[in-house]
Amino acid sequence: MAAQNPEEVLARFEELSVLESEFDDVELEIIRKSNALNAPLYKKRAAVVAKIPHFWALVFEQSPPEVDNFIQPSDSKVFAECLETFEVSRFEIDDPKGSPRSFSIKFGFGDNEYFEDRVLEKKFWFRKALDGDGWQGLVSEPVKISWKKGKDMTSGLTDAAYDLYQAKKNLADAANGDAKAKESSLPEYRALAKKIELSEEASISFFAWFGFVSSWRWISAEESEQASKAEAERLEKRKRGEKVEEEPTEDSNEDFQETEVFPQGDELATIIAEDMWPSAIKYFKHAHEADDEELSDLEVEDYDEDDSDGEIDIRGLVGKGRNSKDSSESPPPKKQRKT
């Protein structure tokens, strides 16, 4: 551990940066490989679980705490009543301009009392920023949910997030580039910021997650492409041993998080895509283990709607209620905990 001069240390850092990009390439290859190998299994799984009532509602019910903590009893009720299909896909995996890290999370619903939509799909794009210390991560667009009258579980958050996003787009189209400064003076900006201020984060509906944009700020496909190019150029220079000038970091005074309806939306999406989705069978089996232990059963049909005040223990709905009896619907077989 001899003392080193600054030039030597700088050289080591350049070597580490080159290595980091090599690790990154391997990771992308592994994602592609994993996607290819798992695709036929996901297809088979979808066919099997289509025949199991409430499969995905039960998976959500038994999901890891990082997901479960965001699901309110009223959200569980919606899942139990009408969530029919669920799918995660890597929609940019073959797109040379996209990223294998981008993914979409798609919910298929039956006819229900809450919203008109039969499909709610939320896409997450893996993008890189030009400024901000080379930030990279997942960004998304607010998904419009067509809530039925008086049924909006987010008290207007998804609508307001969607409206602001549209207003920003229009502003950008009109002003072209010079738009950023004006965003915070949009009436839609103030409306959303106010709504977020008033909402209680602890009891916010999972459905507000459909309004998520970014844990930092929105990054367009164009900006991300430019950032990737600049990164590739720096990498080439590093490999040739040339000195690399870093892009200056623009300090932004704007508080992008003031209008983010679901601040940890990207983390939640990642856990859903990388843990809940691949391990769904495991979580489903957990539901039936809990079932066995507490002698309960699926009893959505028996559920008395009048009890619904948002405070009920929805677990009774999908398999963990203490006072439930056997029902003729989908009795979980005993002794199926092992593989």
Place this chain on the structure above:
Amino acid sequence: MAAQNPEEVLARFEELSVLESEFDDVELEIIRKSNALNAPLYKKRAAVVAKIPHFWALVFEQSPPEVDNFIQPSDSKVFAECLETFEVSRFEIDDPKGSPRSFSIKFGFGDNEYFEDRVLEKKFWFRKALDGDGWQGLVSEPVKISWKKGKDMTSGLTDAAYDLYQAKKNLADAANGDAKAKESSLPEYRALAKKIELSEEASISFFAWFGFVSSWRWISAEESEQASKAEAERLEKRKRGEKVEEEPTEDSNEDFQETEVFPQGDELATIIAEDMWPSAIKYFKHAHEADDEELSDLEVEDYDEDDSDGEIDIRGLVGKGRNSKDSSESPPPKKQRKT
């Protein structure tokens, strides 16, 4: 979502169990592929970081909270003073009787005042239990640390864990099979249980982790092999559509956790192996970002030992101290936060 008869539901469960084992096979293939692709990069990385003083101490310092929470200021001090090499390897990856999920975590230390060992290696074997609802996971053996006189940071926990492990082995060799019932009457059992009872978990040294055995109970290679065989037989039956009898679950009244010195040792090891190890460069760079922001530097040499009372902010040691100045040793280059 039509009502189903129990036989149909049972058939779906059998299908899911077959699918689960197919997902498992894919996961193992991915681990092997990832290991092969990353191996040359880990080798390159080791060569680069060997030239960077305190690289691994800084990585531990900036590790995710799931690791960092277990590292006491006094542990950081040891890492900063004498941790020279660090390596994770999947030592059973080519062993048909082993598992690609098994791994070893190896620390290389310079001459130091705390222990005689220059290498401390902790191995984790991925094993399956015959009983206990098909439990599978990582088990380990206590590693003997040759503490110098008066320097045992675990107040005897690693020694007691090692002694009990040896005593159990001798007991098993002598009694052959009938040993389990007697384990809890071993003097080494009572000695360790007492030590654990007296230790304060909140301030337990990271080095106690070397004494970890299992989050459930010890499982031998033989038992795991037998369990894997039984599992494979059940799978074959399922594929042929035959009825599968599950193994009866033996309820054990013994509290294995009474003598576990580091109850979450397997989780900690997993995060070290699957996050900290592959992302070490990222965490190392974080250390230097913190550095930049607080105008501090590596200054282990400047550290005044007399201040050490176990309550100091060890971050000053390895790069985050607020009152530090530039030192000639390893000044972190500025503006290196981007890749």
